[in-house]
Amino acid sequence: MSNSRKVVKLFYDVISPYSWLAFEVLCRYRNVWNIDLKFKPALLGGVFRGSGNQEPGLVQNKFSYMVTDLKQLSEFFGVPVNPPLPGKKGTLNMMRFVTAVAEKEKERGVLVERVSRELWKNIWSTHQDITHPASLTEAGLKAGLSANEVEELLILSKSQQIKDKLKSVTQEALDYQSFGLPFIVCHVNGKAEVFFGSDRFELMAHRIGEKWVGPHPVKS
Ligand SMILES: N[C@@H](CCC(=O)N[C@@H](CS)C(=O)NCC(=O)O)C(=O)O
Numbered sequence: 001m002s003n004s005r006k007v008v009k010l011f012y013d014v015i016s017p018y019s020w021l022a023f024e025v026l027c028r029y030r031n032v033w034n035i036d037l038k039f040k041p042a043l044l045g046g047v048f049r050g051s052g053n054q055e056p057g058l059v060q061n062k063f064s065y066m067v068t069d070l071k072q073l074s075e076f077f078g079v080p081v082n083p084p085l086p087g088k089k090g091t092l093n094m095m096r097f098v099t100a101v102a103e104k105e106k107e108r109g110v111l112v113e114r115v116s117r118e119l120w121k122n123i124w125s126t127h128q129d130i131t132h133p134a135s136l137t138e139a140g141l142k143a144g145l146s147a148n149e150v151e152e153l154l155i156l157s158k159s160q161q162i163k164d165k166l167k168s169v170t171q172e173a174l175d176y177q178s179f180g181l182p183f184i185v186c187h188v189n190g191k192a193e194v195f196f197g198s199d200r201f202e203l204m205a206h207r208i209g210e211k212w213v214g215p216h217p218v219k220s
Pocket residue numbers: 015016017018019044053056179180181182196197198199
């Protein structure tokens with residue numbers, strides 16, 4: 001059974017609200033579609049640098065559109081994204097922490113899902129000071145890790161192994177010619193097909209031979 005499941009890789013950064021939407025949708029569809037969902041924590045800044053792209057918020061009209069767009073999408077997707085955007089704050093430490101969680105639990109992906117969600121909530125729902133180191137600890141605890149586990153993961157997140165891993169996952173997205181996030185890679189008949197954004201699920205479903213029924217699927 002697991003061999004026939006199509007591998008779907010989600011490249012994301014918790015600074016990206018559109019990635020949060022894609023993440024929640026894929027988590028909902030994971031048990032509806034015949035897919036093997038792989039979380040790929042990456043660095044949006046690295047994707048922009050490596051592809052020569054720029055932050056979308058730099059264009060004033062685009063920024064204003066995104067604020068309205070995200071409010072509408074929040075309601076439509078049932079994900080509590082609460083703009084405005086959080087200003088210029090890097091997520092390097094956060095994404096290293098998420099990478100450490102992902103590396104520690106390897107294939108399971110249970111904790112990386114919970115930790116990522118808590119970080120998105122911190123940034124995009126409750127607007128916490130994400131530069132404060134305590135915000136990582138708090139997210140880890142809320143995700144169900146013990147204080148010792150969080151401490152261990154914070155140390156691991158500063159290791160060369162994790163710094164290199166985050167770089168290599170970001171590079172993997174760039175190798176697929178990513179220019180932004182969320183970026184989804186599906187393997188269809190042995191060939192990788194890529195989709196940018198949380199608004200490409202209809203097309204993606206069509207390509208992988210599954211049915212898109214909107215952002216709130218109910219398992220029959
Ligand atoms: N239309 C896409 C937009 C996704 C998006 O704007 N992602 C941002 C990061 S939050 C990005 O990487 N933008 C790069 C670009 O638009 O070139 C969606 O609805 O998900």
